[in-house]
Amino acid sequence: SYVLSQPPSVSVDPGKTARITCGGHNIGSKGVHWYQQKPGQAPVMVIYYDRDRPSGIPERFSGSKSGNTATLTISRVEAGDEADYHCQVWDSSSDWVFGGGTKLTVL
């Protein structure tokens, strides 16, 4: 089955840039989607198909992909960005696959 790997945690100072990675075999051939989940709440999509942003999501959120790694970048980090971030792809053999999630801490 297909596996996505994320670092368990990332810490960043307010106003700086946070980068959260998501690794998977041949991920370059798959559309990568990112979700923000705050405690006690449902996930919210923040990036879809690698780099597209849904309406209402700040431009500070961006996505990219290189080799076997996709990256969610949050610029000018704010206290309100503190949350768990999950990556997801669709795989023909495993269907819907999610990463383990990364807890973003704003120092």
Add this chain to the structure above:
Amino acid sequence: QVQLVQSGAEVKKPGASVKISCKTSGFTFTAYALLWVRQAPGQRLEWVGWIKAGDGNPKYSEKAQGRVTITMDTAANTVYMELNSLTYADTAVYYCARVGRGWYEVAFWGQGTLVTVS
């Protein structure tokens, strides 16, 4: 606006069954697929199954196959998930969600339903 409203929390005994509903609004129900995703305490999001509302054809994860049934009521714009033979490992928040226009991203989520097996 798109809304997915799920039924309330459930507490079940091991071996019992649970059925959760997800009432949708704000979009053409039969134009999309709806999926169920669960999140056990401290665990990653896990896909359980999905149904294409246009044809009512469900598909289940290998892990859930044989214990889960996803159905829908087109007239009520509602989708259901029933999970049988519950074990303690099924304790989780279950989310109903809708795909986006690209079909393979999860564009909208319900508020979640906590199922506790105790």
